[in-house]
Amino acid sequence: MTPPRKISAHFEIVTPMFLGDANQKATRISEASIKGALVFWWRALNYAVFVKEAAGDQAKALAALYEREVFLFGGGGSGQSRVLLKVRTQTISGSAAPESLLPGVKDGDGIAYLGYGLMDYKGKLTRSCFNGGNFSIDLIIRQGALTDDDIGKSILPAIKLFGLIGGLGSRVRRGWGSVALSELSVDGEASWVQPDSLGAYELALKDILGERFRSVSGKTFPITAFAHETDIRCGSQLGTTPLACMSNVSKGLQRYRSWGQTGDDGIAKVNGQPSEMNFRADHDWFKDKNRSMTGKFADTAGNTHSTDALPKRAAFGLPHNYFSRGFGKMDVSAAKTDRRASPLMFHVHKLATGQCFTVASFFPTKFLADGKITAGGRSKTFEFDSATILSFLDNKRPNGTNPPNGPYFPNTKVFP
Numbered sequence: 001m002t003p004p005r006k007i008s009a010h011f012e013i014v015t016p017m018f019l020g021d022a023n024q025k026a027t028r029i030s031e032a033s034i035k036g037a038l039v040f041w042w043r044a045l046n047y048a049v050f051v052k053e054a055a056g057d058q059a060k061a062l063a064a065l066y067e068r069e070v071f072l073f074g075g076g077g078s079g080q081s082r083v084l085l086k087v088r089t090q091t092i093s094g095s096a097a098p099e100s101l102l103p104g105v106k107d108g109d110g111i112a113y114l115g116y117g118l119m120d121y122k123g124k125l126t127r128s129c130f131n132g133g134n135f136s137i138d139l140i141i142r143q144g145a146l147t148d149d150d151i152g153k154s155i156l157p158a159i160k161l162f163g164l165i166g167g168l169g170s171r172v173r174r175g176w177g178s179v180a181l182s183e184l185s186v187d188g189e190a191s192w193v194q195p196d197s198l199g200a201y202e203l204a205l206k207d208i209l210g211e212r213f214r215s216v217s218g219k220t221f222p223i224t225a226f227a228h229e230t231d232i233r234c235g236s237q238l239g240t241t242p243l244a245c246m247s248n249v250s251k252g253l254q255r256y257r258s259w260g261q262t263g264d265d266g267i268a269k270v271n272g273q274p275s276e277m278n279f280r281a282d283h284d285w286f287k288d289k290n291r292s293m294t295g296k297f298a299d300t301a302g303n304t305h306s307t308d309a310l311p312k313r314a315a316f317g318l319p320h321n322y323f324s325r326g327f328g329k330m331d332v333s334a335a336k337t338d339r340r341a342s343p344l345m346f347h348v349h350k351l352a353t354g355q356c357f358t359v360a361s362f363f364p365t366k367f368l369a370d371g372k373i374t375a376g377g378r379s380k381t382f383e384f385d386s387a388t389i390l391s392f393l394d395n396k397r398p399n400g401t402n403p404p405n406g407p408y409f410p411n412t413k414v415f416p
Helices: 031-053 058-073 148-165 198-209 242-257 280-284 312-316 387-393
Strands: 005-013 083-096 129-141 179-186 231-235 268-270 296-298 304-306 320-324 328-334 344-350 356-362 372-375 378-381 411-415
Touching (some): 005 148, 031 058, 031 083, 031 148, 129 148, 148 179, 148 198, 198 231, 231 387, 242 344, 242 356, 242 387, 280 312, 312 320, 312 387, 356 387
Antiparallel strands (some): 005 129, 005 179, 083 129, 231 411, 296 304, 372 378
């Protein structure tokens, strides 16, 4: 009897991880959650290949992708998975309980902008989380069950990508629960060198992604997957701590997206700075009480818009909520599913040196299956505009001018 193949990997928990049990209590990291993340990145890496082989037929590509996924990871009554995953060790170095602030987070420092639902607007937690630690996994593969190509070109890249731009738990797309791959071995032989600089990190990422997506457009992809339009940016500023990185991104994103709060002086401010008022139409569009009669409304700058105009910031994900003391609340959501995860994903990475930086990955795939969102109880067609997100990544206001208070997210492009 020949022994099974074994892949071993070790990860560090970089940012607080909101991965709970049935009662939303952070107790342990399960095999199911890790396997789910690995399958997600395996799909993201391979879907474009199946689309190309299916000559652009999305239904055919999805069926082929699922068939291969079941073969590798099991599911759908297919029998045992070719890849058996076990959490070998896990050490949680700290945890934070509800009603507390995360260690190192100051009341109102802006980080809560990336954690709505996990904490209140001042940063006080509403549920428990892991505040650090590490875990190791083993993937056991029966001898002969997979080829060397299956392992080297399919399984290992998914593990590496998970440990370079991925994570676990709630709000993982906003940087929470980020993990960093530090060790990787195949049959006892080391297969990974942890990046020790921004340059080494970029090379590691480019080595995984290669050229396989360059000729395939992802605009009609029904899932999050790499394609020609995928845009990955590496933050050019090294942070002192992971939470400092998140705070910087949070403040930049809030400055780009938010109108701010109007103080006693009558000036709207974001993080103490005068609001840049980047999305004036978004801010004003639901306030005109007579829209149903007039058919049009004017924003505070005097620009006229049609009643069916919808907020451009919905491109960052749904639901998207609006509230004004004078006009009440309006929810904007996906018509069929209510939610649509953000196509812009953040990850905080820690290098071998201990230095941290933020990575932004933008997947402008098909935004909604039916193209409809619901606003104020009415279903309307929404035109997704990738420029809304690209302007932020390019450190430009939506009108193309430079932001008056400095770059939103200083970065360099890694892919394409």
